[in-house]
Amino acid sequence: xxxxxxxxxxxxxxxxxxxxxxxxxxxxxxxxxxxxxxxxxxxxxxxxxxxxxxxxxxxxxxxxxxxxxxxxxxxxxxxxxxxxxxxxxxxxxxxxxxxxxxxxxxxxxxxxxxxxxxxxxxxxxxxxxxxxxxxxxxxxxxxxxxxxxxxxxxxxxxxxxxxxxxxxxxxxxxxxxxxxxxxxxxxxxxxxxxxxxxxxxxxxxxxxxxxxxxxxxxxxxxxxxxxxxxxxxxxxxxxxxxxxxxxxxxxxxxxxxxxxxxxxxxxxxxxxxxxxxxxxxxxxxxxxxxxxxxxxxxxxxxxxxxxxxxxxxxxxxxxxxxxxxxxxxxxxxxxxxxxxxxxxxxxxxxxxxxxxxxxxxxx
Amino acid sequence: xxxxxxxxxxxxxxxxxxxxxxxxxxxxxxxxxxxxxxxxxxxxxxxxxxxxxxxxxxxxxxxxxxxxxxxxxxxxxxxxxxxxxxxxxxxxxxxxxxxxxxxxxxxxxxxxxxxxxxxxxxxxxxxxxxxxxxxxxxxxxxxxxxxxxxxxxxxxxxxxxxxxxxxxxxxxxxxxxxxxxxxxxxxxxxxxxxxxxxxxxxxxxxxxxxxxxxxxxxxxxxxxxxxxxxxxxxxxxxxxxxxxxxxxxxxxxxxxxxxxxxxxxxxxxxxxxxxxxxxxxxxxxxxxxxxxxxxxxxxxxxxxxxxxxxxxxxxxxxxxxxxxxxxxxxxxxxxxxxxxxxxxxxxxxxxxxx
Numbered sequence: 001x002x003x004x005x006x007x008x009x010x011x012x013x014x015x016x017x018x019x020x021x022x023x024x025x026x027x028x029x030x031x032x033x034x035x036x037x038x039x040x041x042x043x044x045x046x047x048x049x050x051x052x053x054x055x056x057x058x059x060x061x062x063x064x065x066x067x068x069x070x071x072x073x074x075x076x077x078x079x080x081x082x083x084x085x086x087x088x089x090x091x092x093x094x095x096x097x098x099x100x101x102x103x104x105x106x107x108x109x110x111x112x113x114x115x116x117x118x119x120x121x122x123x124x125x126x127x128x129x130x131x132x133x134x135x136x137x138x139x140x141x142x143x144x145x146x147x148x149x150x151x152x153x154x155x156x157x158x159x160x161x162x163x164x165x166x167x168x169x170x171x172x173x174x175x176x177x178x179x180x181x182x183x184x185x186x187x188x189x190x191x192x193x194x195x196x197x198x199x200x201x202x203x204x205x206x207x208x209x210x211x212x213x214x215x216x217x218x219x220x221x222x223x224x225x226x227x228x229x230x231x232x233x234x235x236x237x238x239x240x241x242x243x244x245x246x247x248x249x250x251x252x253x254x255x256x257x258x259x260x261x262x263x264x265x266x267x268x269x270x271x272x273x274x275x276x277x278x279x280x281x282x283x284x285x286x287x288x289x290x291x292x293x294x295x296x297x298x299x300x301x302x303x304x305x306x307x308x309x310x311x312x313x314x315x316x317x318x319x320x321x322x323x324x325x326x327x328x329x330x331x332x333x334x335x336x337x338x339x340x341x342x343x344x345x346x347x348x349x350x351x352x353x354x355x356x357x358x359x360x361x362x363x
Numbered sequence: 364x365x366x367x368x369x370x371x372x373x374x375x376x377x378x379x380x381x382x383x384x385x386x387x388x389x390x391x392x393x394x395x396x397x398x399x400x401x402x403x404x405x406x407x408x409x410x411x412x413x414x415x416x417x418x419x420x421x422x423x424x425x426x427x428x429x430x431x432x433x434x435x436x437x438x439x440x441x442x443x444x445x446x447x448x449x450x451x452x453x454x455x456x457x458x459x460x461x462x463x464x465x466x467x468x469x470x471x472x473x474x475x476x477x478x479x480x481x482x483x484x485x486x487x488x489x490x491x492x493x494x495x496x497x498x499x500x501x502x503x504x505x506x507x508x509x510x511x512x513x514x515x516x517x518x519x520x521x522x523x524x525x526x527x528x529x530x531x532x533x534x535x536x537x538x539x540x541x542x543x544x545x546x547x548x549x550x551x552x553x554x555x556x557x558x559x560x561x562x563x564x565x566x567x568x569x570x571x572x573x574x575x576x577x578x579x580x581x582x583x584x585x586x587x588x589x590x591x592x593x594x595x596x597x598x599x600x601x602x603x604x605x606x607x608x609x610x611x612x613x614x615x616x617x618x619x620x621x622x623x624x625x626x627x628x629x630x631x632x633x634x635x636x637x638x639x640x641x642x643x644x645x646x647x648x649x650x651x652x653x654x655x656x657x658x659x660x661x662x663x664x665x666x667x668x669x670x671x672x673x674x675x676x677x678x679x680x681x682x683x684x685x686x687x688x689x690x691x692x693x694x695x696x697x698x699x700x701x702x703x704x705x706x707x708x709x710x711x712x713x714x715x716x717x
Contacts, residue, residue: 051615053618053619074618074619074620078619079619079620080619082612084612086612086613086615086616087616088616088617088631089635090635099617099621099622099630103621103622151620151621157619
C-alpha cells in the first residue's frame, strides 16, 4: 500500500471555470480519507485527477515517491469504484473481475485464484457466471468492489459508491466497505456529499467548498471543533444552531447577549474571546448540547414549534424570531407544540465564529 | 338480448383493430406475393388475362393434324377449353415454344412419340400433359442477361465496400458527436443530413464527372463512394445515438483497470455498440444493394445486379416473369443479410441492457 500526495493541484475547465484550486493533500498509508462537500465543490474532479481521468492544469500528484501527474490511468496502479458501478454489461461477473488481471497477462490459474478470492471477500462467489443485468444494484456494487480489490492497487478511489443504493443497503454497505478496506489494508480516498457517511467511515475528512479545502481533520475534529460556520452547518443532522450575539463585559464576567439571550460565560470560555476585538460574534451550538432546564436556570426561553420523536430522542424545533433552533432532547416527555421551553448550554461545547470571516475564534 | 354493452364495444373495437392490421398486412404481403408468383409463371401465363394467382404445375396439351402440319393446343383453365397456340410442321419450333412460352421443356424425340401415336392410332387427337419446370425463369434469366453473375458479384463488392467506408467514417464521426463537446457540433451533426436531401439523379451527372476524373467511373469503388456519401449521414446518426447510450464511466473504468484507449475501444465500446453498428450496417447494405438510378447513370460496361434486373425489362428480352425472377434473386442476399444481422439488433432491444 502507498501514500498519496497532491501538491498545489489546480483544475480549470474551459477558460475560467476553476473546479479545484491549489489543492494540497497527503493521504497516509492505510488511511481511509473522505472528500466531503456539497455537489459541485470539486471533490469528484480532485479524485478523477488522481485516477488520471481528468488532466491536471497545474500541480503535481505523487503515489509514494512516484510522480503520476502525466501518466495515463492504466500506469498509476489505482482502482476505482464508480457511482453508477460501471460494471461492463457484456461480460460475466467473472470476466468483469478478471478484466484487469487478463490485461496484466497473469497466468490463468493465478487469475482464477484471485477472482475467486476477491469474489469471496465481496460475497459474490455464487454469481460469477451471471451477467450484470441479472443482478440487483447492491450485487452490481459488490462486483465493482471485487473488481477494484482484485488488482491489488496502491490507492482505492471510491466516487460516491453508495449513493445509488437504497437507504438500508447503503448503511450496511458502509460497514462492509470499511471492513474490506481494513482487510485489504489499503489506502482509500472516498468521495461523498453525505456527511453521515463521511463521519461513519473516515479516518480523516477533507471538507471542500468551491474547489477549496475548508477543513481537514478527524470526524471528531470537524464535528466538535468545526473551523468555520460552513463546516459547523454542513456536518451533523440536525446542523449546528447559530445565533448572532453581542459581547458585553460586565463586572461579573463576559455576557453574550441578544434579545432572547443573556448568557454569562464561564471564565474558561470567556478566555477564548480575549484576543478578539469586535463586539459581535456568531454563536454556534450543536442541538444535543442545548439542555432543557427549569425556568430559573434558563439562558434562553421560548415556545416549542414542533417536536419530532425519533425513538431514542426527540428533535424539538423552537422559534426565535425568524430563526428556528433545534434541540435534541431525551425522548420523554414529548414536548407539545406551544409549550414553554427553557434552555441552557453545555458551555464547553460552544463555538464562536467571526461574523465577517466566518472562521472559528476558539480552537 | 345484449346483457353486456361494454363487451360489445370491446368486440367492435377489436374487430376494427384486426381489420386494420389485416389490411396493413395484406397491403405489404400482396405485392411480394405477386412478385413471387409472377416469377414462377410461364410467359404465356404472365401475359394472359386474368392473371393466374398461382403458377400451374403442369400443362395439358392436345395435338392434332392440320393443313400445314400439326395443331398444338393448350387447355385453358379459365375458359375451360383447348386453345390452339401453334400450327406448324417443324418439331424444333414446337419444342422451343413449349419450353420458352409455356415453361414445359419437351424434347423432339418425345414430340415424335406423340406424333407416332397420332399417326398410328385411331383417334384424331392426342392428349398429353407435361410437368412444368418451375425454376425455368430463373435459369433463363441468367442465360439471357449476359453478365448477371459478375453483376451479382459486383453488387456484393459494392455493398461490402459501402459498409466498410460508411461504417468506419460514420462511426468515428458518430463517436465524436456523442463524446465530445465542440463549437458547432449540433449544426454539423444536422448538416450531415443535407446530403440526403438531394435526389440522387440530380447530382449523378456531377458525380459521374468527378468519378471519371478520379478514374473510378464504371468501377465498384466508384459506386461505393457515391453510396457512402448518403449512408455516412445515416450511420453518423445511428452510431452517435448508440455511443451516447454507452455510459462514459464504462470506458473510464476500463482505462483505470489497465486498458489503453485502443483496448478500451476493442473490449468495451465496440462490443457494446455492436447491435447499433449492425443496424447501421444493415441499412447501408440494403441501400447500396437495391439502389438502381445512380447505378444506371454511373456504370457502363460493369452494371450492378439491380441494373441488370432493370435492363431485363427493356427491349426484346423484356418479359415481366423473367424480371420478377431477377428481382427475387436480388432480394435473396438482402434477406440473408437481414436475418443474419437480426440477432444483433434484437440484442439491442431485448437481451442486453446497457
